[in-house]
Amino acid sequence: MARRQRQTGTALALVVTWHAGTSGAAVPSLDPETYREPQDGEYWDGSASSTRPFTEERLKSAELDRAGFDKRIMDGQVFVVEDAGKDWPMDGWDCEYFRNDPVFGKAEMNQQYAAGGGAPFVGFKSDWMDSKIASGAKDKDAPQVAPFYWGIKDVQYPDAQRSKTWKKAMLKKVQEHIRLPRYMDAANQRNFETTPEFWFAAGGAGAKAHMDTHVQATMSVQLSGTKRWRLSVMDERMAPFLAMIYKDGDVYERSEAWQPQFNLTLKPGEALFFPPGFIHETLNLGEADSCSASVTFQFTEPMAVGMYRRFLPRVRRTADIHEAWPLLTQWATLKSKADKKGMAYADAKSKALGESGAGAAFRKRDKDGDGFLSNEELTAAFGQDAKNMLGFHDLDEDGRVAREEFAEVFALWAGTVKAAYDDTPQKHRQLQLKDMEGDFNIEDVAPKLQRQLMEASFKLEKSRQHAGGASSTDAEL
Secondary structure, three states: OOOOOOOOOHHHHOOOOEEEOOOOOEEEOOOOOOOOOOOHHHHHHOOOOOOOOEOOEEEOHHHOOHHHHHHHHHOOOOEEEOOOOOOOOOOOOOHHHHHHOOOHHHOEEEEOOOOOOOOOOEEOOOOHHHOOOEOOOOOOOOOOEOOEEEOHHHHHOOOOOOOOOOOHHHHHHHHHOOOOOOOOOOOHHHHHHHOOEEEEEEOOEOOOOEOOOOOOEEEEEEEEOOEEEEEEEOOOOOOOOOOOOOOOOHHHHOOOOOOOOEEEEEOOOOEEEEOOOEEEEEEEOOOOOOEEEEEEEEEOOOOOHHHHHHOHHHHHOOHHHHHHHHHHHHHHHOOOOOOOOOOOHHHHHHHHOOOOOHHHHHHHHOOOOOOEEEHHHHHHHHHHHHHHHHHHHOOOOOOEEEHHHHHHHHHHHHHHHHHHHHHOOHHHHHHHHHOOOOOOOHHHOOHHHHHHHHHHHHHHHHHHHHOOOOOOOOOOO
8 A cells, every 4th residue: 555644734724815913923814604624635635636535644653753643633634553553462362362361251242333223242252253134234335244342441331331241350451451652642541441442343244334423533453354444524514414414324325325535454453543523434354254353442632623623614514523512612712601603703703802702711821912822821721632722723833823813713613603503493503502511412312303404404505505505425315
């Protein structure tokens, strides 16, 4: 596989007009009415004319340092570290290891992404590879058999669905065999210890295309076997969606065939890193009697803040990643109060440059009054989250946030939120305001209402496409 390193700086991220701010910084206008997200091919493959599938970047561990790794994660890049599992404590953890290990061998697992839902738990010591429960995937290139899942992380949560055979001693053994790559922030050790999940698949089995709701980047290490991954970022949106549109296998049922942006293969010892907001599918490429085993983690340091900002319009309009919406609010406002209904771009920009509200939040953190938020000032105010605050607002990537940069990003966020709120049918706008507050979650909305919300959103989007606006690649269901 060819190696390619992408340059995903400001030039690729902004199709906007730049102007000089009072601090002397060159600042782009991020008015949602004129802002255009980067083209997917340009951003993830280096050329607007790129054809799918794109070529993932592949590296050796020696080619990565902390700064280079963090930049890739913050920009939301897809890449493979080919020797991530070399001499790893989990080296040798193939399917037979789990069957024969005195600790893990007592556990059960179950098939996920099966037609009609999950399947009963079966033990590692059973003839589980003979189980060929159909996935129901309506795509000839998709996995037709469901994989097995061992979510040992769930022993930490009393209300999680899990087998009674899953014990904390099993999680402890996993934790004892985790080694954080040297190029990752040490704060991720805790993430690795609390998020491990294992996947097992016979030849031809794998997970149907879907998008997870988690908001962090993912690392998946191939322990044994050869696995194909197909991935694509969520599509550009022209209407707000409050219903999930990337559930298991949904992309196979669109009127236009799914065209993944990446089609890559992982061999034992290789690790795939990919950002949140990506539809992904897996497939064991081995023979029917082969067994693929892998372990997956999510981690928070850093977050994909550069990608979140550059693709903010689609992120804020896609319910499948709604758990990121509160984070966007915190980053955009510097954790200050803001109108949940959003605000017109011009009004928001004026507010951020003024003496109250967002403007006061900036001045409060600008301890030396020089019109910039330095990394030191952000760290004093936000601790570990300072890197994310900086990455979200630092448009020219000079290591500090000019007040004009803050004002533009805040106004982009506020204007986008207002547009999403205004485009939501009036009787459903409370869902925009209440989501992720207390126990309310839009994922729990009744199926009938979800269908109504989805149909209304696709109808609005289709009407805007016909009116000549920028197109979305999703066709109406």
